[in-house]
Amino acid sequence: MFLHRRQFGVMAAATLAAPWVARAQSTPSAALYEAAKKEGELTWYTVPQTSEVAERMGRTFTTRFPGVKVNVVRTTAQVAFQRLNQDLKAGAVNCDVFTSTDLSHYVDLKGRKLLLKHTPEAVALQDKRVQNMDPDGHFHASSAFMMGLVYNTGKVQAAAAPKSWNDLLDPRWAGAAVVAHPAYSGAAGAWCIEMRKLYGDGWIKKLAASKVHVGRSTIDAVTNVISGEASVSAGPMSLAARSAAKGNPVATVAPKEGPVLILAPSGIMANARHPNAAKLFMEWYLGSEDTERIAVEEFSVPLRAGAKTAPGVLGLGDANPLLAPTPGDMVTEIPKVIELWKDAFGV
Amino acid sequence: MSDAVLTSPVARRRAPGRLADPSVWLFALLTLLLVLLVANPILRLVWDSFHTAQGELSLQSYVAALGRGRHLQALLNSLYLGAAVTVLALALGVPLALAVSRTNMPGRGFTHLSVLAAFVMPNFLGAIAWILLAGPNAGWLNRLWIELTGADKGPFNIFSFWGLAFVIALYTYPLIYVFTKSALDLVSTELEDAAAIHGAGKFQTMARVTLPLVLPSIVGAAILIFLEAIALYGTPALIAIPARINLATTQLVSFFQYPLQVEQAAAFAMPILLLTVVMLALQRRLLARRGYVSVSGKGGERRPFDIGAWKWVLLAYSVLVALLTVVMPLIILVLASLSKAWGRGLAPGNLTLANFHGIFFEQLTVRSALFNTVLFSGATALVCVAVGICVAYATQRRITPFPAFVQFLAMAPIAVPGLILAIGLYSAYAGPPFSLYGTGALIVVAFTTRFLPISVAAGAAGVRALNPELEEAVRVLGGNRITVLTRVVAPLLKKTLVGAFVLVFVICTKELSTAVFLTGPASRVVSVLTLDLSEQGNYETLAAMGVVLVVIVTLVVAAGMKLAGRDFMLRRS
Numbered sequence: 001m002f003l004h005r006r007q008f009g010v011m012a013a014a015t016l017a018a019p020w021v022a023r024a025q026s027t028p029s030a031a032l033y034e035a036a037k038k039e040g041e042l043t044w045y046t047v048p049q050t051s052e053v054a055e056r057m058g059r060t061f062t063t064r065f066p067g068v069k070v071n072v073v074r075t076t077a078q079v080a081f082q083r084l085n086q087d088l089k090a091g092a093v094n095c096d097v098f099t100s101t102d103l104s105h106y107v108d109l110k111g112r113k114l115l116l117k118h119t120p121e122a123v124a125l126q127d128k129r130v131q132n133m134d135p136d137g138h139f140h141a142s143s144a145f146m147m148g149l150v151y152n153t154g155k156v157q158a159a160a161a162p163k164s165w166n167d168l169l170d171p172r173w174a175g176a177a178v179v180a181h182p183a184y185s186g187a188a189g190a191w192c193i194e195m196r197k198l199y200g201d202g203w204i205k206k207l208a209a210s211k212v213h214v215g216r217s218t219i220d221a222v223t224n225v226i227s228g229e230a231s232v233s234a235g236p237m238s239l240a241a242r243s244a245a246k247g248n249p250v251a252t253v254a255p256k257e258g259p260v261l262i263l264a265p266s267g268i269m270a271n272a273r274h275p276n277a278a279k280l281f282m283e284w285y286l287g288s289e290d291t292e293r294i295a296v297e298e299f300s301v302p303l304r305a306g307a308k309t310a311p312g313v314l315g316l317g318d319a320n321p322l323l324a325p326t327p328g329d330m331v332t333e334i335p336k337v338i339e340l341w342k343d344a345f346g347v
Numbered sequence: 348m349s350d351a352v353l354t355s356p357v358a359r360r361r362a363p364g365r366l367a368d369p370s371v372w373l374f375a376l377l378t379l380l381l382v383l384l385v386a387n388p389i390l391r392l393v394w395d396s397f398h399t400a401q402g403e404l405s406l407q408s409y410v411a412a413l414g415r416g417r418h419l420q421a422l423l424n425s426l427y428l429g430a431a432v433t434v435l436a437l438a439l440g441v442p443l444a445l446a447v448s449r450t451n452m453p454g455r456g457f458t459h460l461s462v463l464a465a466f467v468m469p470n471f472l473g474a475i476a477w478i479l480l481a482g483p484n485a486g487w488l489n490r491l492w493i494e495l496t497g498a499d500k501g502p503f504n505i506f507s508f509w510g511l512a513f514v515i516a517l518y519t520y521p522l523i524y525v526f527t528k529s530a531l532d533l534v535s536t537e538l539e540d541a542a543a544i545h546g547a548g549k550f551q552t553m554a555r556v557t558l559p560l561v562l563p564s565i566v567g568a569a570i571l572i573f574l575e576a577i578a579l580y581g582t583p584a585l586i587a588i589p590a591r592i593n594l595a596t597t598q599l600v601s602f603f604q605y606p607l608q609v610e611q612a613a614a615f616a617m618p619i620l621l622l623t624v625v626m627l628a629l630q631r632r633l634l635a636r637r638g639y640v641s642v643s644g645k646g647g648e649r650r651p652f653d654i655g656a657w658k659w660v661l662l663a664y665s666v667l668v669a670l671l672t673v674v675m676p677l678i679i680l681v682l683a684s685l686s687k688a689w690g691r692g693l694a695p696g697n698l699t700l701a702n703f704h705g706i707f708f709e710q711l712t713v714r715s716a717l718f719n720t721v722l723f724s725g726a727t728a729l730v731c732v733a734v735g736i737c738v739a740y741a742t743q744r745r746i747t748p749f750p751a752f753v754q755f756l757a758m759a760p761i762a763v764p765g766l767i768l769a770i771g772l773y774s775a776y777a778g779p780p781f782s783l784y785g786t787g788a789l790i791v792v793a794f795t796t797r798f799l800p801i802s803v804a805a806g807a808a809g810v811r812a813l814n815p816e817l818e819e820a821v822r823v824l825g826g827n828r829i830t831v832l833t834r835v836v837a838p839l840l841k842k843t844l845v846g847a848f849v850l851v852f853v854i855c856t857k858e859l860s861t862a863v864f865l866t867g868p869a870s871r872v873v874s875v876l877t878l879d880l881s882e883q884g885n886y887e888t889l890a891a892m893g894v895v896l897v898v899i900v901t902l903v904v905a906a907g908m909k910l911a912g913r914d915f916m917l918r919r920s
Contacts, residue, residue, distance in 0.1 A: 043868045050883055051710065051879070051883065051885070052705070052885075055711060055712065056709070058711075059709075071868045071869070072711075073712075073868045075882065076882050078604055079879075082603050082604050082607070085606075086603065086777075086784075086864065087784070087785070087867070089607055089609075089778070090784035090785075091777075091779060092782065092784040094785050094868055175483065175484075176484060181588065183604065208591075213506065213589050214588060214589050214591065215588075216588060216881075217883050217884075219882070220882060220883055220884035222884075223883060223884030223886075226688055227482070227688065227689055227884070227886075228485040229482045229483070229484050229485040229486075230484065246687075248688055342593075343417070346417070346420070346591050346592070346593055347587070347588055347591045347592060
């Protein structure tokens, strides 16, 4: 079934595949692999992928490194962080590698000395723009996608599709737009911060007044558009493009104010039970052909230096303007936008 | 049997004193276990609510949790929701119970079965089915409506207060049905005949005699529905968040968001806990009233009412309820599980088995969650039945000291809403010295604590029906209490025990709120995974997982019906 699910994306990507073979790839040392094999498994709390893709990544990793299993736990950013803190409070160290979309969580974890200071060799192979996310090396950029406008092509003509973030308030979409809740989704949190910068505090209130449908994950913002439950949404352009390639009636628009870049970091927990498996996984996640291939197939933004995106997908340097909240922004602003949101939406 | 007892080694050993009887120790251990299992989490919760995170005595948590308008609004919304659900569930359950118990409506067996099916259906699964059916823009019912009438918008919106209340009522009303029907089954026709002789018409008789007789049971069930509705988390997470309704349970969960505020959660839980205890006390008083003498035992002649043409109206209503609760949701789930994209409907090229292939062979978490659900539910049911019969026996035969207290302990978890119990269990067992967090054992402990009352109640009813003579015979012949329990009581109550096992099993497979804070990566169950996957709106996979769960549970229930009789699930215990 993989074959027909991949069809379009793979064929598009295949034309670009040739250069990869020659390019450098991080090859973890045999000693690290041996040590990881002794641990046998790792648990990966992850947010930026759908659960299907996250599980596929886990399986691909195990195929590449037999004997090291990946337990995948996929939720939204705030739920993942809630579980992580619940774990920590209970003294149960479940998570080895923590991948999320809310940068502020990493700043917080680092401040509480809960992240392992470790820089995978694979970081050197990444695009210079995403290296050094944390100067001290506690967490590193591991995947990226853009939040843009997404619409249902069966319900909305391309010419009539929203072009600006502000178009979401257009009465045409009253009751037919969908967004995600920042108290659940990290990407929605980043998006809210940028919307607030663009349009001020009142914008979220106006959004609430225009009867948008509120999901928990930005992924839901795409599935709702595909199902026709909503006509337009603010959602991950990568997932929308991927779904379009599978034949679903959905298309994306990069808003004129710029898409919002969601950079998802990964870090190893300081008290991880499977530190070597976690390090091996980080090498693979940040610097392997597998993950680059999956990123391209999933129409997200590959982070390895020189990587080509799938046709039509904006790469790191392609979007201008580009909205990208900094870790500092996320730390101070996320709680504020969540409060604004809850006051505006009542929930 | 007495031969076997006589020759058994236990029988030959003469017990020199009461303390040498191993059963005394067993029952003492049991009492201790109950204290640990039940009192520990509840007391922890109360203690937490009066302390800061640093362990200092303070009312600060109450101020923080209850001092905000938004939080109080959530409590208020839950009360409204509870009332709305109760009204709807009454409208669903009472007519069906009347129809099946007291009238000559055709298809009574079918109606009874459809109520059982609604009871078996997990609430969260019903919610997902109804999102697919009545989503305001893409819901299949709305699209059908648009197709038929040419309107540009359908009339249904599941993401609304009444949509939410409706879905919850659809899967809680069986409780009303069970209580009402059990009471109606005991009403003899003589009183109704008396009314008829004095010139009352059929409806007057029904309204002035039959219904008032069973009113305490109906009100008692209504209270339980109200409490269940305010304690529910799964359906609210799926529907109330998009509908922008903040409820007590969604608010409780948000206390668990970072920074983790267990103390505030505990404080916020206290008013709900108090309300539950008060309402349950009220319910017990209502049901314990002996004023309605005619309901106290079977007797007299029972004839179904001949209600003439009205029976067709009632039948139509029963069919409608079956359609709404079970038939339509199951059809939509099966269709969605076979679709590539549910929003495209029954289109050519939209059919696929990939979702089932996916959950069994690709999404390993789904497979393990299904496995865990069956395993934990089975283990819980086993433990509940074993502990339940021991507690029931020990308290009914007054073996332990303070039998009333032990019984109270075992039944106390009924008064604690699932999510609140989960917070208590998290405080009590997650950290050292137990460190059970993330293990399957904690889920079994949690489920056992929550559902023990069911098996204790079932066991107590069974033991009460046994004549102690049989047990005394064993004792006279030198057997101890354990021999009595394993060789006499358990075999005699086989059907009751099997019934309790299946009942607890089914309820465990549906349980979300207790599990949501306690599962780890290795111990996720279907309900929690449904909540996780539903964030992504991936209803095709969810539907496939739901269909598999429904098939498993149906098989277990069918086996139970074969072993314990057709009616075992829908008896009031």
